[in-house]
Amino acid sequence: MSSKLNLDKLDLQIIQEMMQDAEISYADLGKKLFVSGGTIHVRIKKLEELRIVKGKRLSVDLKSLGYDVIAFIGVYLEKSSLYDSVAKELQKIPQIVRLNYTTGNYSMFAEIICKDIQELRFVLHDELQKIKGIERTETFISLEESFVRNVVVARPE
Amino acid sequence: MSSKLNLDKLDLQIIQEMMQDAEISYADLGKKLFVSGGTIHVRIKKLEELRIVKGKRLSVDLKSLGYDVIAFIGVYLEKSSLYDSVAKELQKIPQIVRLNYTTGNYSMFAEIICKDIQELRFVLHDELQKIKGIERTETFISLEESFVRNVVVARPE
């Protein structure tokens, strides 16, 4: 998209703070970063126009909604040229929430979220096996998510 | 945390809509779901009290901030009992943004975000190799992120 961006320390500090809590008011964030609320507002508008900030998302505890199973799937393709067609098929499966084309052992790497092991089994056995071009898959079920966090774009003051 | 929750269709629809765009106003979301803004407000407060909704996060385009490298790391441990101590060491590395304890080939599965390949090399070679208990690692560099999305908690109307 864009190669050379003119972002200063303040821009990065705003992003850093709001990646953790997007609900802080401009006035409060201004106090924290020693500028006025108006300045925060101008900067955020600039970041949105540059499409660096893409909006706000609700953070939801999936476990309490009954989604108990997270797993990662390494996919071996018969030919790597089949990537696009297989990606298209995988996108049709709503339980698959992320797909990356990767170097190394696997051709593709997917993440899947299911309500239970039965649902995971159904997707792996009944849905994935039907897709033409997948040679085989390896599944890694997450027993525990140790942490998830954002990258650090600005050091604290 | 909680096992039996009494969430109805409206609760799930609110979560579904706001997972995609948390900036919609209560009045507008109410119109979309055929209830008043006041009802949306009461439901969201309930979901926050139940800790199902955990707040809002800024969605940021990391690529335009110069973070060009996403990679996945499969970690083999010398003994699986070393999980906790290795997890603690990995958490000290800011480039590692996610860690899961998994079944299958690897004992742990990490995700790492770096500015460039040099930074990835530094973390893999200089930082990971120093951690006691890691037997070896396998790295999968993402060449392309095909999609990232949320799980579907409620079907559209």
Next chain:
DNA sequence: ATTGAAAGAGTCTCAGT
């Protein structure tokens, strides 16, 4: 539980610096 309206808080705009 849901509604609609009033009170309070936050966002957005703009003239001045």
Next chain:
DNA sequence: ACTGAGACTCTTTCAAT
């Protein structure tokens, strides 16, 4: 560019249903 204040919009509360 940044500030502060006024206009506007949204959140929050609450009495009525």
